[in-house]
Amino acid sequence: MRRRIMTRRVLSLAAAAGIVLAALPASAQQAVDVRVTLSNFGFAPEQVRVPARQKVTLTLVNSAKGGHNFAARDFFRAARVDPADAAKIDNGTVEVPGHGSVTIALTIDQPGRYTLKCSHFLHATFGMTGAIVVE
Ligand SMILES: [Cu+2]
Structure with missing residues (x-):
């Protein structure tokens, strides 16, 4: 008898938790994955699309040897970077x-177009430039 009451209470708690989760906006539930590949000598994609006002997991993958x-x-500068990842940015x-590869969690509120390049000697000259489009 007592056990049955406990079970019912647990079930109703689980149901209440489910309602709370469903009420949260999608942006609060999961991060959007944005992946960029760095190679000799370019970024793929060249125009990196990042959603504004949403948690983003930015993964930078270097497919080159160097x-x-x-x-x-x-x-x-415009983004709010997860404090745990701040040291990865200099x-x-x-x-x-x-x-x-390096992964950085961040949120950016300001839509716009931001320049991107590789600042290693001559790499931008060889074509390693791009843009980040926040929308
Ligand atoms: Cu480079």
């Missing part, structure tokens, strides 16, 4: 070692 970076000073630039 190092590249993701230099986007204005973008990172002066608006994220270094990605050869065959390595």
